[in-house]
Amino acid sequence: MDTMSYLGQGFGVALSPYNLVTALCGTLIGTVVGLLPGLGPINGVALLIPIAFALGLPPESALILLAAVYLGCEYGGRISSILLNIPGEASTVMTTLDGYPMARQGLAGVALSLSAWSSFIGAFIATCGMVLFAPLLAKWAIAFGPAEYFVLMVFAIVCLGGMAGDKPLKTFIAALIGLFLSAVGIDANSGVYRFTGDSVHLADGIQFVVLVLGLFSISEILLLLEKTHHGHQAVKATGRMLFNLKEAASVFTVNIRCGLLGFIMGVLPGAGATLASAVAYMTEKRIAGASGKFGKGDARGLAAPETAIGASCCGALVPMLTLGVPGSGTTAVMIGALTLYNITPGPLLFEQQPDIVWGLIASLFIANIMLVILNIPMIRIFTRILAVPNWALVPVIAIITAIGVYAVHATTFDLFLMVGIGIMGYILRKLDFPLSPILLGFILGGLMEQNLRRALSISNGELGILWSSPISLSVWVLTACMLTLPLLRIWRRRALQRRAMADA
Amino acid sequence: MILQRIFALVLLAVCIALAVMAWPYQAAFSYEPVGPRAYPLLMLGLMGLGLLYLVFRPTPIVHKDDEPALDRPTLIKIAACVGLLIVFAATFESLGFIVSAILIGLPMARLYGGRWLHSAIVVVAMSIFLYWLFDRVMDVPLPLGLLSVLEN
Numbered sequence: 001m002d003t004m005s006y007l008g009q010g011f012g013v014a015l016s017p018y019n020l021v022t023a024l025c026g027t028l029i030g031t032v033v034g035l036l037p038g039l040g041p042i043n044g045v046a047l048l049i050p051i052a053f054a055l056g057l058p059p060e061s062a063l064i065l066l067a068a069v070y071l072g073c074e075y076g077g078r079i080s081s082i083l084l085n086i087p088g089e090a091s092t093v094m095t096t097l098d099g100y101p102m103a104r105q106g107l108a109g110v111a112l113s114l115s116a117w118s119s120f121i122g123a124f125i126a127t128c129g130m131v132l133f134a135p136l137l138a139k140w141a142i143a144f145g146p147a148e149y150f151v152l153m154v155f156a157i158v159c160l161g162g163m164a165g166d167k168p169l170k171t172f173i174a175a176l177i178g179l180f181l182s183a184v185g186i187d188a189n190s191g192v193y194r195f196t197g198d199s200v201h202l203a204d205g206i207q208f209v210v211l212v213l214g215l216f217s218i219s220e221i222l223l224l225l226e227k228t229h230h231g232h233q234a235v236k237a238t239g240r241m242l243f244n245l246k247e248a249a250s251v252f253t254v255n256i257r258c259g260l261l262g263f264i265m266g267v268l269p270g271a272g273a274t275l276a277s278a279v280a281y282m283t284e285k286r287i288a289g290a291s292g293k294f295g296k297g298d299a300r301g302l303a304a305p306e307t308a309i310g311a312s313c314c315g316a317l318v319p320m321l322t323l324g325v326p327g328s329g330t331t332a333v334m335i336g337a338l339t340l341y342n343i344t345p346g347p348l349l350f351e352q353q354p355d356i357v358w359g360l361i362a363s364l365f366i367a368n369i370m371l372v373i374l375n376i377p378m379i380r381i382f383t384r385i386l387a388v389p390n391w392a393l394v395p396v397i398a399i400i401t402a403i404g405v406y407a408v409h410a411t412t413f414d415l416f417l418m419v420g421i422g423i424m425g426y427i428l429r430k431l432d433f434p435l436s437p438i439l440l441g442f443i444l445g446g447l448m449e450q451n452l453r454r455a456l457s458i459s460n461g462e463l464g465i466l467w468s469s470p471i472s473l474s475v476w477v478l479t480a481c482m483l484t485l486p487l488l489r490i491w492r493r494r495a496l497q498r499r500a501m502a503d504a
Numbered sequence: 505m506i507l508q509r510i511f512a513l514v515l516l517a518v519c520i521a522l523a524v525m526a527w528p529y530q531a532a533f534s535y536e537p538v539g540p541r542a543y544p545l546l547m548l549g550l551m552g553l554g555l556l557y558l559v560f561r562p563t564p565i566v567h568k569d570d571e572p573a574l575d576r577p578t579l580i581k582i583a584a585c586v587g588l589l590i591v592f593a594a595t596f597e598s599l600g601f602i603v604s605a606i607l608i609g610l611p612m613a614r615l616y617g618g619r620w621l622h623s624a625i626v627v628v629a630m631s632i633f634l635y636w637l638f639d640r641v642m643d644v645p646l647p648l649g650l651l652s653v654l655e656n
Contacts, residue, residue, distance in 0.1 A: 054644045167563055169554055176551040180522075180544060187540040190531030194540060195522060218589065225581050225615065391618030392626045395609035399634060402592060403601075407644045415593035423586060431508055432565040449543040453536055461537030 003131055010358025013060055014366050022061050023068040023363055027370050030072020031378075035080055035385050036393060039217070041073035041330045042436070046212035047400065049337045050407035059341040060356045064363040066337055070330055071123075071367045074273075074313060075116060075375075078306065079382055082111050091273035091309050094281040098294060098301030105297050107240075109379060114243040116375050118255055118303040120368040122310030125259030126266060127364055130318050133267075134350070134357075137322040141347035144323075146454035147465045151472040151479070153448045156269040156325050158482045160437050168486035170433045178441020179448065181206055189453060201413035208336040210405050210414045211421060211442060215435050217401040218422025221394055223429065251303035254284055262308035266315020269327035273309045273316075280308035314364055321345055321357055325444065329436030332443040505562050512558040519555065523548045581615055588612050600649020601639075605631040 013019060033044040045066050052062040074091075081092040082099035095115065102111040144152070157175050161168040184195045185205030196202040258280040265276035284304040285294045294301040316327045317334075324346035326332040338345055343353065350357055405418045425435060459465035467473050526548070529541040588608045595604040606628055613623035638644040648654075 051638075051642055051644060055642055169557060169563065173551060173554045173558070176547055176554065180547040180551065183544040183547070187529075187531075189536065190540045192529050192531060192540040194529055194544060195525060222582050222585060225585055226578055389616075389618070391613045391616040391623060394616050395612045395623075395627055396630050396634075398589065398592070398612060399605045399609060399631065402596065402605075403634065403638055403644065403646065406596065406646065407638075410645065412593055412596050415596055416590070419586065419589045419593055422589070426582075427511065431511055432563075445547075452543065453538045456538045457536040 003135055006354050006358045007131060007362065009354065010360075010362035011365075013355050013359035014064060014362035019061055019064050019359070019363065020366070022057070022065050023367050024370060026065045026068025027072040027075075027367050027374060030069035030074075031076040031079070031371075031374070031382060032072075032385060033069070034073035034076020034078075035382060036076075036388070036397070039073075039220070039397060040077065041070050042212060042333055042439070043216045043220075043401075044069050044073045045330060045333045045337070046209055046216070047404040049209055049333070049340060050404055052337070053340055054407055059343060060359045062337065062341065063334075063356060063360050064367075066334055067360055067363055068367040068370075070313070070334070071364070071371060074119070074309060075371050076382075078115050078119075079112065079379075080386060082115065082302075083108060083383060084386060091277050092305075093274075094277040094305035095302065095309075097281065098296075098298050101295070101297030102299070102302060107297070109240055110243045110247065111302055112379060113372065113375050114247060114251070114299060115302055115306040116372045117243065117248065118251065118258075118306040119310030120372055121255040122259040122262050122307035122312075123314045123364060123368045125256070125307075126263040126311040126314035127361060129260075129263045130314060130321075130361060134318050134322050137318065138347040138350040141323050144347070144471065145469070146451040146458065148469060148472045148475070150448060150451040150455055151466065151475045152323065152325060153444045153451070155475050155479045155482070156319075156327065156444060157437075157441065158479050159269045159327075160440060161482075161486060167432065167434070170431075171437050174428070174433050174435065175437035175441040178438035178443075179445040180441075181211070181438070182442050182445025183449065188450075199413075201409075201411060201417075206417065206442075207405075207408050207414060208333075208339075208442065209408050210418050212333060212336070212439060213401050213405055214418040214421030215425040215438060217397060218418060219425035219429055219435075221398055221401075222422065222426045224390055224394055247299055251299050254300045254303050255307045258284065258304045258307035259311045262311025263315040265308070266312030266327070267318050269319055269325060272328040273312045276308040276312035277305035280304040310368070317360075317364075321349060321360075322347060324349075324447070326440060329439050332436070332439045335443050505564070508562040508565070509559055512555045512562070516552060516555045516559070519548045519552045523552075585612065585615060588615075597647045598649060600651050601646040602631050602635050602648075603650050605634070 014023070029048070030041075030044055033039045033047075034041065048066060048069055052065055057065065077087070077092045078095055078099075081087045081096040082103050085096050085100040087093045087096050099111050099115065102108070157172075157179070160175055161171040182205070184202060186193055186196075186203050193203065261280055261283070262273075262276045265279065266272065281294075281301065281304050284300055285292065288294060288298070288300060292298050292300060313330075316331045320326045320331040320335060324335070324344065326335050335345060343349065343356065401418070402415055405414050406412075408414060428435060428438075455465050456463070467476055523545060526541055526544045529539070529544075531539050588611055592604055592608040595607065599607065609627035609631060610623055613627055614620070618626070635646055639646045
């Protein structure tokens with residue numbers, strides 16, 4: 001039971017007063033950030049990276065802070081989707097379907113606490129899964145050579161497209177943009193300056209924080225200009241704040257089912273919280289059948305997506321920690337943070353720095369409990385934050401974003417670059433390109449190139465090494481399946497359409 | 505549709521230009537079979553193929569219900585906002601954080617529909633507060649610029 005003792009050690013790290021305060025601050029900041037329109041978990045975590053670094057936090061505290069912010073953001077997004085019917089981000093769309101009707105029925109407090117509870121159970125199941133499987137996966141991953149890693153990364157990228165559903169081509173193009181951008185700067189192997197245009201500032205590449213904040217914050221600021229609303233009228237959260245035992249019991253089986261589902265979806269690269277919540281909601285709706293009043297304020301319809309989101313968020317940490325391959329935008333940002341601290345996630349992390357890994361896992365438990373507790377006294381204050389009008393909010397977001405970017409290198413070049421990337425992000429968004437594949441591609445790009453070159457150095461240029469081992473061969477087969485998935489889906493949709501045409 | 509085609513063509517042109525730029529990248533001394541040129545060219549090539557497909561078969565853009573159509577006033581506003589951000593970047597060091605933040609924050613708040621007085625109060629207070637928070641409390645150095653005379 002090595003794992004258990006490691007977990008105990010992890011709790012020791014996470015329960016130290018300093019880290020507890022860090023986690024508390026993180027959940028508070030995260031909740032506020034997640035509440036505000038225009039800021040989601042990706043920006044929230046990215047903004048805090050340079051600040052955590054400047055504060056001189058030790059690596060495990062910094063990671064705990066970022067994880068707490070991440071969970072807090074998810075929770076904040078929940079508040080705006082339940083009370084305002086405005087999903088803070090794509091994954092909480094499903095929450096609005098039953099959460100908002102519940103709030104309208106005067107059960108706002110119950111809906112919020114129940115969603116926090118569901119998310120906690122989801123995270124709990126996923127964390128248990130992580131405790132069980134991550135060390136196994138890490139042990140197995142040590143057998144991976146550069147060729148296997150390269151193939152695995154190709155798989156991760158292809159997965160994104162295969163899972164993204166309706167726009168695989170645009171997802172691929174976005175991922176390729178990210179993969180390409182990672183090549184900007186000095187090439188570590190040969191010392192050749194690539195695509196720098198003789199600018200000193202680009203010599204060590206595009207800074208990750210600049211890319212994230214440009215793509216997400218600046219483009220969001222520009223998007224907010226289109227909608228000229230002046231704050232929102234939230235549903236008043238009055239009456240009972242906490243769900244009762246009967247309500248909790250009625251959704252318990254839903255929680256367990258969706259937790260397992262969410263964990264599996266989270267581990268798969270590219271699937272992530274959005275897909276997990278949608279699949280969970282649809283499945284539960286089908287299981288409930290006619291007895292449910294899904295869409296009209298059914299507690300199960302609220303619990304299902306929330307459990308799945310909580311579980312998939314933690315599940316996404318598994319490939320990140322064991323393989324060093326992020327599966328979602330937010331985990332990509334966390335890898336960026338880890339590299340700032342000179343920590344390379346991967347199989348060896350479990351052996352070399354168990355404090356960090358298990359401390360992080362333990363702090364996920366703690367942050368989740370904190371969110372459930374915080375919910376009760378703080379909800380009135382949080383709802384008041386929702387009423388902040390855009391004109392006061394946006395300049396502050398712009399200024400804080402600029403501070404975050406400036407904090408990395410203290411050059412104004414990065415600020416210009418951020419604006420440029422922001423315009424690009426805005427155009428891409430208007431043309432319906434997904435943005436998080438760019439991030440994922442950017443993080444994977446450097447690793448992918450290095451592993452490809454290393455593999456080919458081993459074989460002296462022989463391409464055969466890329467599919468010689470059984471592991472890489474099976475990953476190639478999976479990749480091929482993933483590639484055909486969107487084609488199959490398109491083909492089926494066309495067939496359905498044709499049948500509809502024939503019927504009409 | 506037409507916008508998407510134009511975008512794909514422009515990006516394709518950028519890809520080709522970058523590929524031309526990458527062509528001469530060669531290591532002076534090479535110890536490995538794959539040089540610094542292969543990977544970017546591979547990515548650009550794949551991207552080019554995807555974009556070519558997009559030029560001929562653009563995918564329809566799904567509009568959300570709450571997304572208003574882009575009209576002239578919105579475009580002007582967006583251009584103004586971008587302009588303000590560029591001014592912010594340009595004056596960040598020379599004028600200092602507080603002054604430049606107030607300089608761009610005020611028009612930006614107006615752009616989003618705030619009133620002069622309200623915007624001024626919020627922006628000025630927030631600029632000073634954020635400077636104090638980040639520079640003094642959190643050790644993120646920010647330039648003082650014009651206001652450095654006030655120091656000590």
